[in-house]
Amino acid sequence: MSDTGRRSRILQAAIADGLLHPQRAPLAAFMDWERVTSNVQHLMHAFPSHLTTLHAFAVKANSLVPVLTRLRELGMGAEVASNGELTAALRAGFAPERIVFDSPAKSWQELRRALELGVSLNIDNFQELERVRQILSETPSTSEIGIRLNPQVGTGGIAAMSTAGVHSKFGVPLDDPGMREQLIAAYLENPWLRRAHTHVGSQGCPLPLIARGVNELVRFADEVNLRAGFAQVRTLDIGGGLPVDFETDAPIAAFDEYVAELHEGASRLFSGDYAIVTEFGRSILAKHGFIAAYVEYTKQVGGRDIAITHAGAQIATRTVFMPEAWPLRIEGFTESGEAKPTGTAVVQDVAGPCCFAGDLVARGRELPRLVPGDIVTLLDTGAYYASNPFAYNSLPVPGVYGVSMAAGARPEFSVVREAQLDLELTAVATE
Template sequence: MTQTFSASGTPATPKYAHVVRRAIADGLLGSSQPVVGFLDPQGVRNSVDALREAFAGAPQVLHTFAAKASPLVPVLRLLASYGMGCEVASPGELRLAVDAGFAPSTIVLDSPAKTREEIRLALALGIAVNADSLDELRRIGTLRSSNSASVIGLRVNPQVGGGAIGAMSTATATSKFGVALRDPGARAAVVRAFAEHPWLTRLHSHVGSQGCPLDLLAAGVAETYRLAEEINAHLGERRITSLDIGGGLPVNFADDEVRPTHGDYVTALRTAVPDLFDGRYALVTEFGRSLLAKNGFIGALVEYTKDAGGRRIALTHAGAQTATRTVLMPGAWPLRVGAFGPDGQPKNGPLLAQDIAGPCCFAGDVVAYAQELPELREGDFVVLYDTGAYYFSAPWAYNSLPRPAVYGFRTTDGGDGHGGVRFAPVRDAQTLESIAAENGLGHADALVRLGGVNSDVHGEVGSAFA
């Protein structure tokens, strides 16, 4: 995608341009911090409000945030302050959700490979647990006390098919998630499981996320709803009282417009499952990317430019270490790029096709190919838009590159760029000392000693790293 231009041929003011300008002026983005993530908490608030408004017709609904989309504690605490719950899928995410202040009753634990210790902890805290298989359900039964406050659910795979991105589709015939409902005997086994475990009261399904059309997402919910009705009818009582319908609303990365909206999704649900909102079942959602993606961006310094094979290449500090999915799957995860000068002003001038490359030491570390932008030069900046979810909050440690700093921002003049912008630190940039420590510095001699070798090698921190 190209930078947006007006009818006169001059660049229209890109979204968040005033924030980029202020961050450079304040020294938050520059040579000392050449790649930084930024997040707009008011934008996040607006997204949460839109989600709530879309589901206003549901008498009972708990909206949880998928922590994997941004496990940063200040982000999680912000969402908790907005009344959200939290969906977690690992011991680390569970710890972060608790530290962020989510009440245990608003946390849901999902994962296809929960350990006994994870399950014990969740049950002790009163956190809801969705079993991913019948074997896991039996394990939960052996660990659960009779007075546990945890809601227990079972994840099913409705096997309704996949979307445009296979890796993001979780309801295919061979998906690793949930009990595959259309496999021989599986549906009957699920019904038996509810008959045998009176404490099993929730069904869970999640069809996928990016690349999945709304009708596919709704079809998975409809299949889960029909199964709940079948189980309750078979048992002659309202055993299943809630449905966890997952999240996965895809995000438009082509421009600034939010589409599809959560309202569009609810419309699709009402078409596919007319009775879903009648109050018979409490609902749980697990949205992540759709709440944050368009409320954040990455800014990066252009360190060098060069020409190779007739192509202009801008070497920046935003590459696979932060835009991992885009670099490894560029066709599935394309990003828009904005060009800014050293002063933070949007660049003007003739458009030139340029590759926007990153700092990682492999040839495919390119976040955008042949991007048509005003010519980039050393000392300029690029902005990667719609990166508020996953990108700067789930960095890849390739080449031991430091994790970037992240800042929240608030515009104090209505966003027209003529007033102030306030910043608040969300995560400090990773230090070289931290990189050394997490790569085993404290055990530097362990293998030498294990091998019985006498070594006179002694690493010391020189003045360059002091």
């Protein structure tokens, strides 16, 4: 069965079950559990089995607790960047020692909570280090603690997604004058600093660039351990950032290529001297979710066909505001969930419901001619889309549903997040 056929089966079952309805539920999102499982297993098999490795899912990519619970059951840890994400990870059942806390702006309260729980901590800067020192002087902690380094190896194709540039806001800049020596001194003065972290960036960062950043991390850890006279740094958190293929239906992320590039550009990582932590997010889930929305109206403006749907900036924020960096593939289906024939393709805009002119999820796209009552699907949206809604126009949050599809069987749905109703929003606004 083609991937379009798989989505068609999901849509038809969702329509029959009332999860997708032109009046009651004109917008919904779906997560394919079988595909998620295969992808996570591929990640785990890509890294050498002789290494101690924790694959910590970047919770910012999808913080819905049932999704996190499923990933925990598949053997992943969690990487969090706020108090809210930490709470979500704990509710999903992650043990504190399998959670990593990253943030450039951790408050006193967040630091105390993480250290009391025993959550691993990546310190962002020297001022934060002083806070941690003060807390530890008052209350011991079992947390593994390290410092985030900015290897300053350069930026990728999307500047906003690159975190290892000369002026990045993240981490301690390794190549700034005097910073390397100051970092090493911090480790030698604080032997409880037993890990080190870097993250070069995410979408748009080529694998050789990521490998160069990881190699700088390993070189730094080796230097600390040499000067300390013992293996003080024991764990290297190499971040995530594997770019996602947004152009095809290929369901498995290129984790083998990622590991091969690390073998080429940062071979010491695999020596066995260090435990490894990864922080993949988008590459775990993006390809395994899609958003479905009904076409409410169609019109022609200036000779251009426009389909107005219920999917816009409120769920596809990055695509609407940065369309060149975050284009999405779009498919068209009939009101019954059958794929529309490609022979009817015309150039169209696909617009959302938000009250501003730029609310477009596709511009000048050749698609089967859409008519009111059709369904459009936004593909590769399992991360950062429906799970991270933008409350523009107080639009209701769509339902998110997990899908289980045994071979040849009817799709079965589980509720990941209940659909929000307009009445609920009104009640909240008037209380």
